[in-house]
Amino acid sequence: MKRQFLLTVSLVFLLSACQSVKLLSRQSPIDETNQGSAQRESIEAYGTAQEELMPKPVKFELQSTITDSQLSSISEKYDTIDIQEFKLKEHLLHRVEFQSSVLFGLDKSNLEMVDISEISQFATTYSSGEPSYYLLIVGHTDSTGSRTYNQALSTKRALKIAALLHTSGVSESQIKLIPAGEIYPAHTNTSQHGRQLNRRVELLVAKSRELVKSFIRQRDCTDIDPACTRALLPIMDVYDSDKGLVLDTKNSDSVVTQTPEINELAVLAKSLSNDILKTDKRYETKSERERIEVSAPSVREPLEVPTLVRPVLDFVTETRKPLKLPKKYHLKANQ
Numbered sequence: 001m002k003r004q005f006l007l008t009v010s011l012v013f014l015l016s017a018c019q020s021v022k023l024l025s026r027q028s029p030i031d032e033t034n035q036g037s038a039q040r041e042s043i044e045a046y047g048t049a050q051e052e053l054m055p056k057p058v059k060f061e062l063q064s065t066i067t068d069s070q071l072s073s074i075s076e077k078y079d080t081i082d083i084q085e086f087k088l089k090e091h092l093l094h095r096v097e098f099q100s101s102v103l104f105g106l107d108k109s110n111l112e113m114v115d116i117s118e119i120s121q122f123a124t125t126y127s128s129g130e131p132s133y134y135l136l137i138v139g140h141t142d143s144t145g146s147r148t149y150n151q152a153l154s155t156k157r158a159l160k161i162a163a164l165l166h167t168s169g170v171s172e173s174q175i176k177l178i179p180a181g182e183i184y185p186a187h188t189n190t191s192q193h194g195r196q197l198n199r200r201v202e203l204l205v206a207k208s209r210e211l212v213k214s215f216i217r218q219r220d221c222t223d224i225d226p227a228c229t230r231a232l233l234p235i236m237d238v239y240d241s242d243k244g245l246v247l248d249t250k251n252s253d254s255v256v257t258q259t260p261e262i263n264e265l266a267v268l269a270k271s272l273s274n275d276i277l278k279t280d281k282r283y284e285t286k287s288e289r290e291r292i293e294v295s296a297p298s299v300r301e302p303l304e305v306p307t308l309v310r311p312v313l314d315f316v317t318e319t320r321k322p323l324k325l326p327k328k329y330h331l332k333a334n335q
Helices: 002-053 069-077 116-128 147-167 192-198 209-218 265-274 276-284 288-295
Strands: 060-062 081-088 091-098 134-140 175-181 201-206 232-241 244-256
Touching: 060 209, 069 081, 069 116, 081 209, 081 265, 091 116, 091 209, 091 265, 116 147, 134 147, 134 209, 147 175, 147 201, 147 232, 147 244, 175 244, 201 209, 209 232, 209 244, 209 265, 209 276, 244 288, 265 276
Parallel strands: 134 175
Antiparallel strands: 060 081, 081 091, 091 201, 134 201, 175 232, 232 244
């Protein structure tokens, strides 16, 4: 009887175990799917959280709208004035172009093709408000002619526009000139129309000189035309004289184009938030050449001068025998 009871209990246990295995086998695919989904969601959530925690790269970002009220009113008032707003963190920089207006003839710097009224209206509106401290006028040419000649021509063009802006109310202390020559084409130089559009002047407006210089270093136009190359460009001040607005050659700065590697955009943005004038003065203490050498030092191999080993000149020692005269040549003394 006892044996029968044990057999019955064993049989019930086995049957219940088989039933549990069946239930587990039926539920395991669903459980595995749910577990896989949960794991994937957990990994994705972790990745998203990590991305949010990682600092985003600081860069100049083109804005869809102009937040500067003064320049926004100019853009709304004149359809022919194209203004773009860029932001480095909270610091603004504006790029101003006069559409199909500030165009010069081939090898010309006169204002015959320039819409003077348009520039005058911009200058009047700009100077009547609370303008940014720097207004950099960048002169451009096409690729016709030598690079040296084109830079001189772009200087003349920028100076003509500077004089017009100054006459219309912009202070000379705000005006700076950058003769870019041919190295910043906006269009290809392979067509006559493209070359005409490249003969232009643009304005860069900001409260910091270093902010403008950093913007110029970041710009890349290598996909537009081969004339776009790295170059050291002067940034020249101007002053008023009896002959009008002239270049101040004694007081000038410089910037190297297409050198984003020497920019410190995150450091610059933080420093500008503290004090703009002190930031500009601090960056002026180091020249562009020095900054390039620090960021990308040239590794030169030591100059090895081969040592020329010449053989020692050996003199052969020659032992000469004394000269002996025969007796017949001897002189006899007088007796």
